[in-house]
Amino acid sequence: AQSVTQPDIHITVSEGASLELRCNYSYGATPYLFWYVQSPGQGLQLLLKYFSGDTLVQGIKGFEAEFKRSQSSFNLRKPSVHWSDAAEYFCAVGAGGGATNKLIFGTGTLLAVQP
Amino acid sequence: DAGVIQSPRHEVTEMGQEVTLRCKPISGHNSLFWYRQTMMRGLELLIYFNNNVPIDDSGMPEDRFSAKMPNASFSTLKIQPSEPRDSAVYFCASSLVAGGSYNEQFFGPGTRLTVL
Numbered sequence: 001a002q003s004v005t006q007p008d009i010h011i012t013v014s015e016g017a018s019l020e021l022r023c024n025y026s027y028g029a030t031p032y033l034f035w036y037v038q039s040p041g042q043g044l045q046l047l048l049k050y051f052s053g054d055t056l057v058q059g060i061k062g063f064e065a066e067f068k069r070s071q072s073s074f075n076l077r078k079p080s081v082h083w084s085d086a087a088e089y090f091c092a093v094g095a096g097g098g099a100t101n102k103l104i105f106g107t108g109t110l111l112a113v114q115p
Numbered sequence: 116d117a118g119v120i121q122s123p124r125h126e127v128t129e130m131g132q133e134v135t136l137r138c139k140p141i142s143g144h145n146s147l148f149w150y151r152q153t154m155m156r157g158l159e160l161l162i163y164f165n166n167n168v169p170i171d172d173s174g175m176p177e178d179r180f181s182a183k184m185p186n187a188s189f190s191t192l193k194i195q196p197s198e199p200r201d202s203a204v205y206f207c208a209s210s211l212v213a214g215g216s217y218n219e220q221f222f223g224p225g226t227r228l229t230v231l
Contacts, residue, residue, distance in 0.1 A: 032216075032217040036222075043206055043208075043223050043225050044206070044208075044220075044222040046220075046221075049217075053210075069162065089159060096216040100165055100212060101211075101218055101219075101220060102160070105158045105160075107157045
């Protein structure tokens with residue numbers, strides 16, 4: 001069965017520092033992978049997605065993620081974090097073969113940004 | 116595009132009362148999802164619809180929960196009777212299923228439910 005693991009529940013970084021949020025997935029075929037962000041009191045917003053092709057994908061707000069099949073990982077990165085990036089980040093994998101767009105979400109990583 | 120619309124944004128009710136949450140998906144989307152988010156359990160998929168038909172309701176916690184989608188532009192999630200443990204943020208999301216490829220889900224702002 002498909003699953004997503006985000007091993008870090010909470011991360012704190014200093015403003016201007018680089019960021020990497022980890023995501024590992026379990027899926028039998030080529031996965032469809034997503035990163036969503038949830039700001040306090042808001043719904044989830046798509047940051048980026050990977051379907052196929054280039055394993056390094058660019059998203060909004062300066063985020064990028066790299067798909068590594070050998071490690072079953074899809075880690076999210078940003079070279080320089082801004083205070084406005086403080087939010088909760090969810091990794092998700094597509095489940096259902098594209099017939100339903102159903103997603104399996106990880107438990108999320110809460111990012112705090114220190115001034 | 117107005118995005119996914121949910122109402123009400125906040126609901127406070129007393130235990131035993133009926134609660135109805137409403138969702139209007141993005142026009143043209145044919146797939147709709149209801150989620151529940153709590154600190155303890157994170158983001159849980161409750162039920163999803165394709166072309167107004169419920170496909171998988173295995174995430175619905177118990178018979179007190181029911182969901183309907185009478186047409187492509189409206190869905191409801193009903194809790195009857197409500198209990199304090201139902202307190203959570205409920206999200207609706209919609210998506211376009213087409214061509215066998217995944218498309219993103221667009222989330223509404225959520226309804227924060229408090230059952231006293």
